[in-house]
Amino acid sequence: MLDHFPFYLLLILSIVLLIMLANKIKVAYPILLVIAGLLISIIPGVPVTKIDPELIFIIFLPPLLYEAAWSISWKELWRWRRIITSFAFIVVFLTAMTVAFAANYLIPGFSLALGFLLGGIVSPPDAVSANAILKFVHVPKRMSSILEGESLLNDASSLIIFRFAMIAVGTGQFIWLDATLSFTWMVVGGVAIGLLIGWLFMKIHKYLPTDASMDIILTIITPYTIYIFAEEIHSSGILAVVSAGLLLSNKRHHFLNSSSRVKGVNVWESFVFALNGLVFMLIGLDMPEITAGLKQDGIPFSTAIWYGLLVTIILIVVRMLAAFGAVLTTFIMRNFINVAERNPGFKGPVLLGWTGMRGVVSLAAALSIPEQLSEGVAFPQRNLILFITFIVILTTLLVQGLSLPLLIKKLHIAGYHDYMPEHEANEFIKTALAQHSLQHLTARYQKELDTNAAVQQIAEKCRLKNLYNLSPVMSAEVKSIYLDLLEEQRKWLLEKNKSDLHFDEDIIRKYLHQLDIEEEKFRYM
Structure with missing residues (x-):
């Protein structure tokens, strides 16, 4: 051998x-x-x-x-x-x-x-x-x-x-x-x-x-x-x-x-x-x-x-x-x-x-x-x-x-229109995730939204549908809020994939993987 x-x-x-x-x-x-x-x-x-x-x-x-x-x-x-x-x-x-x-x-x-x-x-x-x-x-x-x-x-x-x-x-x-x-x-x-x-x-x-x-x-x-x-x-x-x-x-x-x-x-x-x-x-x-x-x-x-x-x-x-x-x-x-x-x-x-x-x-x-x-x-x-x-x-x-x-x-097999086109699905998911994230922040962290500038920055990123370009340097309290927000987004994606047949699961999995990477970036900083 x-x-x-x-x-x-x-x-x-x-x-x-x-x-x-x-x-x-x-x-x-x-x-x-x-x-x-x-x-x-x-x-x-x-x-x-x-x-x-x-x-x-x-x-x-x-x-x-x-x-x-x-x-x-x-x-x-x-x-x-x-x-x-x-x-x-x-x-x-x-x-x-x-x-x-x-x-x-x-x-x-x-x-x-x-x-x-x-x-x-x-x-x-x-x-x-x-x-x-x-x-x-x-x-x-x-x-x-x-x-x-x-x-x-x-x-x-x-x-x-x-x-x-x-x-x-x-x-x-x-x-x-x-x-x-x-x-x-x-x-x-x-x-x-x-x-x-x-x-x-x-x-x-x-x-x-x-x-x-x-x-x-x-x-x-x-x-x-x-x-x-x-x-x-x-x-x-x-x-x-x-x-x-x-x-x-x-x-x-x-x-x-x-x-x-x-x-x-x-x-x-x-x-x-x-x-x-x-x-x-x-x-x-x-x-x-x-x-x-x-x-x-x-x-x-x-x-x-x-x-x-x-x-x-x-x-x-x-x-x-x-x-x-x-x-x-x-x-x-x-x-x-x-x-x-x-x-x-x-x-x-x-x-x-x-x-x-x-x-x-x-x-x-x-x-x-x-x-x-x-x-x-x-x-x-x-x-x-x-x-x-x-x-x-x-x-x-x-x-x-x-x-x-x-x-x-x-x-030349054309699409069967089983799913929402990829560009439309991406736009829909970004918009829906941003809205859901804002609702979650408002419902659960209203006090922090009123007093903490870092949490306000997270909310502003959600309004701009630019969810994941945050600096990993933040306080423990803000980091906990952000990680909870990521988990809420993950739950939304999983439920959407389960309930809506018009979404290609490959697209959903792409966003879930992005959430995992984002969570890794912040969890160990």
Whole structure:
């Protein structure tokens, strides 16, 4: 391990430089990292990079999913719940089933159980790839919210399919009653465990004398603890982590102080940045081991590539059909229930259908397949499954990933008017915060307003809607009044976000973050 340490340092440096290059040329960084990993892997003398299959899920998935749950808006998740859940569960299952029957029919030696195993691996699209592309092109907030929500839940549904398929491959049988009970426990138990342990960690943050460093360490420990505990009792660790992440994200202002929130954002951005970079580089670096396994099994390289391309085509076609199927369902169901969008059009489904790049979860699932069954027998078709997964990831990243920006520009998708325009929202929030702050000062600190020049200056700043350009040098009494005013503004923002669907939560969060920074500036002066 120590002999290869310089190589790993160079690898991390390469990841940073490649992501800088990707941002410069406006290409999604997962594409460059996969290609770079592939090129590095063929350099003579490069150490073989291999991760223990039993650890791949634990190392990467819990923190990545936890951070995604913290970043997503619960308001948006609930607003688009029907299409999100249909893509995250129904479409994933239909995709896995289609791949299963196609593989069983077209690939020699592929049983239906192996087909479902492959389908469970390649069915979930990767949010990291889509988000890396979407930051360079403008799409309506609705589309990005749906993609984020889908990616948060589809990992759980695909891995449930994967787990049942593993059982069927290992035992050679599939008992529907046992599977139904097990599925119910995985879903219900996973959510319940996540909420319970998340609630316990919330109380630890709130009632124990922690500081910012301790809080950040606890947030890093939380997803790993939840995932391991949920998996130990055979429920869904993914659903447990996502449930806890959503709970703690929505309660963050109740148990974390401003210092923990401000510093935690920076730590988590760096942590997730490193994990995403490593996992996509790993996809390319793992290629020599996969191809060596194919040679060992006597499978021609060209044949394996054809199988991978065939599965990729199936994935793209099924997702496109599902996207337009969702439109058709909306047109039908709007006659019976209230739907979020009564006239969805065709441009949105085209975009939603084409954002099907595969990545982190597919790689983790494929690498977690054991080399041997419990009886010591080699796992059937393991190397072919790994190779097909690699081809699917590489092809979808290159074909869909590189063409997606061009498609978005070609479609010219207009805004759906779901939210107040950003400039209007900013002006409204500044005016409303200023008015609310003045009312609070008048109602609670009238005596200080009459006698204290510093408090009068705060009131004047509110009248000018210039709330945060105050000198941090002030008396303890005035500082206490100002910090109370910041807390009152925070309460107003949180209530406005909760009650008014016309505000994009990203804008609200921007103001909440500004309040945290302002509070930090004054609290420790």
